[in-house]
Amino acid sequence: MIAPIQTTQLKSIVTFPAIRLLARIIAVLIPIQVGAATFIVTDTRDTTNVTSLRGAITVANAVGGTNVLVLTNGVYRLSIVGIDEDSGFTGDLDITNGNLAIFGSFTSQITIDATDLGDRVFQVFSNVQLTLSNLVITGGAAPGGYYGYKF
Helix, strand or coil, X not given: CXXXXXXXXXXXXCCCHHHHHHHHHHHHHXXXXXXXXXXXXXXXXXXXXXXXXXXXXXXXXXXXXXXXEEECCCXXXXXXXXXXXXXXXXXXXXXXXXXXXXXXXXXXXXXXECCCCCCCCEEECCCCEEEEECCEEECCCCHHHCCCEEC
């Protein structure tokens, strides 16, 4: 498994000025705790690779604590079909552990699109916090009558 980017490594990895500025803003707004990680999500494909949205969320769930995802590229289409699964490998994005913040880049519009998924976009478990900022969320069609998310 690829280890998440530690906050101390962020400065050397982020080269785009706008993304670097966003990372600084996040560091000020969200107190980073020991064990927290920042993920720069560049792969818009729906995979379990840590550089994709689903993969970064899966690793953040495993790490726990307070984690930050920064989405940098256009439209993140969720396409791995599978409802009523709570590990996050298929269907909706399961937020199962800790406090997670997902931020869209300030340089372009960032969209999470679940139109073809046949499931809600997020499932946020109890005692978990999800913060979304600068994102367009679209397309969730949840089974059981929920509206794109389930708490």
